[in-house]
Amino acid sequence: MKETMDKQITYLEYINRENSFHHHSYDNDMRQFEFLKNGDMHSVEETMRIMNSNEVGHLSDDPVVNLRYLNICHVTLCTRFAIEGGMDAEKAYNASDLFIRRYDRAKTEREQYDLHIETTEYFTKQVASARKADIYSKPIIQCVDYIPYHLHEQITVNDLSSMVGLNPSYLSTLFKREVGVSISEYVILKRLEAAKNMLRFSDYELSQISDILHFSSYSHFARTFRRYYDMSPGKYRDRYFRREMMNT
Numbered sequence: 001m002k003e004t005m006d007k008q009i010t011y012l013e014y015i016n017r018e019n020s021f022h023h024h025s026y027d028n029d030m031r032q033f034e035f036l037k038n039g040d041m042h043s044v045e046e047t048m049r050i051m052n053s054n055e056v057g058h059l060s061d062d063p064v065v066n067l068r069y070l071n072i073c074h075v076t077l078c079t080r081f082a083i084e085g086g087m088d089a090e091k092a093y094n095a096s097d098l099f100i101r102r103y104d105r106a107k108t109e110r111e112q113y114d115l116h117i118e119t120t121e122y123f124t125k126q127v128a129s130a131r132k133a134d135i136y137s138k139p140i141i142q143c144v145d146y147i148p149y150h151l152h153e154q155i156t157v158n159d160l161s162s163m164v165g166l167n168p169s170y171l172s173t174l175f176k177r178e179v180g181v182s183i184s185e186y187v188i189l190k191r192l193e194a195a196k197n198m199l200r201f202s203d204y205e206l207s208q209i210s211d212i213l214h215f216s217s218y219s220h221f222a223r224t225f226r227r228y229y230d231m232s233p234g235k236y237r238d239r240y241f242r243r244e245m246m247n248t
Contacts, residue, residue: 031201033077036120037085039128040148047074047120051113067112071103074116078123085127095122139164139171140178148190151213155187191215192228199237206233 032050035043059069079096083089099119106112132141142164147155160183161168175183191213198209210221225233 032120033081034197036078036124036127037081039085039124039131041121041124041128043124044117044121047117051116063109064107064112067109067116068103068106071112071116071119072100075099075103075119078119082123082127086130087123087126088130091126092123095126136178137174139166140175143171143175143183144179144186147187148194151187151191151194153214155183157183188224189228192225195221195225195233196229196236196240199233200240206237209233 029050032043032046035041035046057070058066060066075096079092082092099115099122102115103112106115132144136144143160146160146163157168157172161171164171166174172183175186179186181189195209195213198204198212199206202209204212206222207218210218213221215221215224222232225231225236229236231239
C-alpha cells in the first residue's frame with residue numbers, strides 16, 4: 001500500500017511539473033490564517049489572492065466539486081485558527097457545520113468561490129469581535145479599529161479624541177485603564193506587529209519598512225524593535241523569513 005501511494009505521489013508531482021502547476025508555500029498558505037487569528041481583515045485579501053492564482057489545489061476534475069473539497073479544507077483551518085484567536089469553540093464548530101452544508105448545496109463555481117470568501121470574512125470578524133466585546137467601551141473600540149489602518153500616518157491623542165468626541169486627557173486615562181497600555185505605546189506595538197509581518201512576508205528593505213510605518217528614522221525603528229524583541233530587524237528577518245515564499 002505504501003509503495004503504491006509513493007508511486008502515485010511521484011506521478012502526480014511529474015504531472016504537476018509538466019503542467020507548470022505548484023502548490024503555494026506553507027508560509028503563503030498560513031499567512032491568511034495568521035491574519036484571521038488576529039482578527040485582521042487582510043485575511044480576506046490573502047484568501048482572494050490565493051483563489052485567483054494558479055496555486056489552487058486540484059482535488060477533482062469537476063470544477064464545482066474541486067472547489068467544494070477546497071472549501072471543506074479551508075473551513076476546517078478557519079475554525080481552528082478562529083478558536084485559537086478567541087472565538088467560542090462551540091460557535092466556531094457550529095458555524096463550520098453550517099458552511100459545509102452550504103458548500104454541499106452550492107451548484108456553481110461562482111457560488112463556491114463566494115462562499116470561500118464569506119467563510120474567511122465571517123471567522124475573521126468573529127475573532128475581532130470576541131477580542132473586543134468583553135473588555136472595550138465604544139470609544140476604545142473606535143480607537144483600536146482606527147489605529148491599525150493608519151500606521152503609515154502620524155497618530156495623535158488629539159486626533160483620536162476628536163474622532164470619538166472625548167477630552168484628550170480623559171481618553172488617555174480610559175484607554176490605559178481598558179487596554180493596559182498608553183495610546184502611544186499601543187501605536188508602537190501595532191507598528192512593530194506590522195513590521196514583523198513585513199519582515200517575514202515581504203521583500204521590502206528594512207529602511208522602507210521603517211518609512212512605511214512612520215518611524216522617525218531607521219535607527220529609531222531598529223532601536224525600538226530591539227527593545228521589544230531583543231534582536232535587530234535584520235536578525236529577525238534572517239531567522240524567520242522563508243525565501244521559498246518569494247519564489248512561488
